[in-house]
Amino acid sequence: xxxxxxxxxxxxxxxxxxxxxxxxxxxxxxxxxxxxxxxxxxxxxxxxxxxxxxxxxxxxxxxxxxxxxxxxxxxxxxxxxxxxxxxxxxxxxxxxxxxxxxxxxxxxxxxxxxxxxxxxxxxxxxxxxxxxxxxxxxxxxxxxxxxxxxxxxxxx
Amino acid sequence: xxxxxxxxxxxxxxxxxxxxxxxxxxxxxxxxxxxxxxxxxxxxxxxxxxxxxxxxxxxxxxxxxxxxxxxxxxxxxxxxxxxxxxxxxxxxxxxxxxxxxxxxxxxxxxxxxxxxxxxxxxxxxxxxxxxxxxxxxxxxxxxxxxxxxxxxxxxx
Numbered sequence: 173x174x175x176x177x178x179x180x181x182x183x184x185x186x187x188x189x190x191x192x193x194x195x196x197x198x199x200x201x202x203x204x205x206x207x208x209x210x211x212x213x214x215x216x217x218x219x220x221x222x223x224x225x226x227x228x229x230x231x232x233x234x235x236x237x238x239x240x241x242x243x244x245x246x247x248x249x250x251x252x253x254x255x256x257x258x259x260x261x262x263x264x265x266x267x268x269x270x271x272x273x274x275x276x277x278x279x280x281x282x283x284x285x286x287x288x289x290x291x292x293x294x295x296x297x298x299x300x301x302x303x304x305x306x307x308x309x310x311x312x313x314x315x316x317x318x319x320x321x322x323x324x325x326x327x328x
Numbered sequence: 329x330x331x332x333x334x335x336x337x338x339x340x341x342x343x344x345x346x347x348x349x350x351x352x353x354x355x356x357x358x359x360x361x362x363x364x365x366x367x368x369x370x371x372x373x374x375x376x377x378x379x380x381x382x383x384x385x386x387x388x389x390x391x392x393x394x395x396x397x398x399x400x401x402x403x404x405x406x407x408x409x410x411x412x413x414x415x416x417x418x419x420x421x422x423x424x425x426x427x428x429x430x431x432x433x434x435x436x437x438x439x440x441x442x443x444x445x446x447x448x449x450x451x452x453x454x455x456x457x458x459x460x461x462x463x464x465x466x467x468x469x470x471x472x473x474x475x476x477x478x479x480x481x482x483x484x
Binding site for chain 1: 354389
C-alpha cells in the first residue's frame with residue numbers, strides 16, 4: 173500500500189502533475205499568502221486584497237478579503253455568475269447603476285446577481301473590509317468597466 | 329415607464345413569482361434571519377447555524393456561519409462540489425477519513441475538494457465558528473453519513 177502511494181506520487185511528480193496531497197483537504201493558515209495591492213485599473217484609492225485560497229487551487233469561486241481605506245472603491249463592474257459579500261468590518265456603500273446607493277455595515281451580507289452593473293466600497297468617513305465570494309463562469313469572475321468618479325461616489 | 333414597472337411587478341406577484349427587486353442587489357442585514365439549531369442527524373453536540381443568505385435566494389453555493397460548542401462536530405460527510413471554510417473564531421479540527429486530523433484556528437481557510445469523506449468541528453477545549461461556502465451540484469451540497477463517535481473524535 174505504502175509503495176503504491178509512493179509510486180503514484182513519483183509518477184505524478186514525473187508527469188509535472190500536482191503533488192498527491194493537493195487532491196486532499198488543504199489548510200491555508202492565516203497570513204500564508206502575501207497581501208496584494210489592488211489593481212488601480214479596477215480600484216480607486218487604497219485597497220488591499222488577501223486571497224483566501226491561492227490561485228493554484230481550483231474552486232468554483234475566487235475568494236478574498238478586501239480592505240478599503242475611506243473614499244476607496246471598486247470600478248463599475250458586473251459578475252458573470254454573481255458575487256456574495258460578507259462585510260467583516262466598518263461601513264460601506266453598494267450601488268447599482270441608476271439606483272440609490274445602499275449602506276452596508278459589519279455583519280451584513282450582500283448578494284449581487286449576475287450581469288448587474290454596480291460598484292462597492294467604504295463610506296467617505298469609515299473604511300470597510302469584506303469577504304468576496306465571486307463565482308467563476310468560463311474562467312472569468314468579473315467584467316471590469318470605468319472607474320467610479322468622485323461625483324458618482326458622493327451621489328446619494 | 330413607471331406604469332410598465334408596476335404592471336410587471338403585479339404580474340409577477342399574480343403569478344406567484346419573486347418581487348421585481350429580487351432581481352437586483354440584495355442586502356441582508358446582520359441578524360435578519362433567525363439562527364437555526366443544527367440537525368442532530370448530521371451534527372453532534374451544540375451547533376448553531378446562521379444562514380448568510382435566505383434559502384429563497386438562488387446562489388451557486390449555500391453559505392452559513394456555523395458555531396460549535398467544544399466537543400461538537402459534523403457527522404462524516406462529503407460534498408459533491410467541494411466546500412470552503414473560513415475559521416472566524418476559536419480552534420478546531422478537520423479530519424479526512426484514514427488520515428490524521430489537522431488543527432485549524434481563527435483566520436485559517438480550508439478547502440475540501442469534492443468527494444472526500446471527512447468531518448470538522450471544534451477541539452475538545454475550545455469552541456469554533458466558521459463560515460462555510462458549500463457549492464451546489466444538481467441541487468445538493470452534501471452527502472451525509474454516520475455520526476462521528478467519541479472515539480473517532482478523540483483519535484489523533
